[in-house]
Amino acid sequence: MDNKTYTTTSPPNPPVKLAPDYRSVYANFCRTTVSPWDISLTFGQLIQIEGKQAGEGTPHDMATIIVSPAEAKVVAQMLDQAIRQYESIFGEIKDLGPTVATLVAQAQQRK
Numbered sequence: 001m002d003n004k005t006y007t008t009t010s011p012p013n014p015p016v017k018l019a020p021d022y023r024s025v026y027a028n029f030c031r032t033t034v035s036p037w038d039i040s041l042t043f044g045q046l047i048q049i050e051g052k053q054a055g056e057g058t059p060h061d062m063a064t065i066i067v068s069p070a071e072a073k074v075v076a077q078m079l080d081q082a083i084r085q086y087e088s089i090f091g092e093i094k095d096l097g098p099t100v101a102t103l104v105a106q107a108q109q110r111k
Contacts, residue, residue: 027045027062027063029044029059030043031044039066039067039068039072040066041067043062043064043065045059046059046060
């Protein structure tokens with residue numbers, strides 16, 4: 001992968017002002033919860049513990065985003081578009097096997 005910056009084309013967005021407590025977080029897993037009224041996406045980090053099987057360790061939830069089902073569908077469409085653009089530039093994203101959330105669940109069942 002090169003170090004060039006790529007710009008994607010999206011509909012124009014209004015200017016954005018960041019909240020004073022805004023922060024950006026890295027996540028390597030996402031867990032979803034649904035109810036009749038909303039969909040929650042909880043993002044977190046799972047750090048591999050040396051000498052342990054994949055997925056063993058303590059997941060640390062970093063942030064939960066709660067949206068309406070309609071907004072979740074818009075987010076899914078935006079992610080689909082972003083992945084298509086990414087793959088057109090950098091190539092296909094390979095299936096990495098089970099998700100981190102699956103590995104965590106499996107490790108917890110082994111305890």
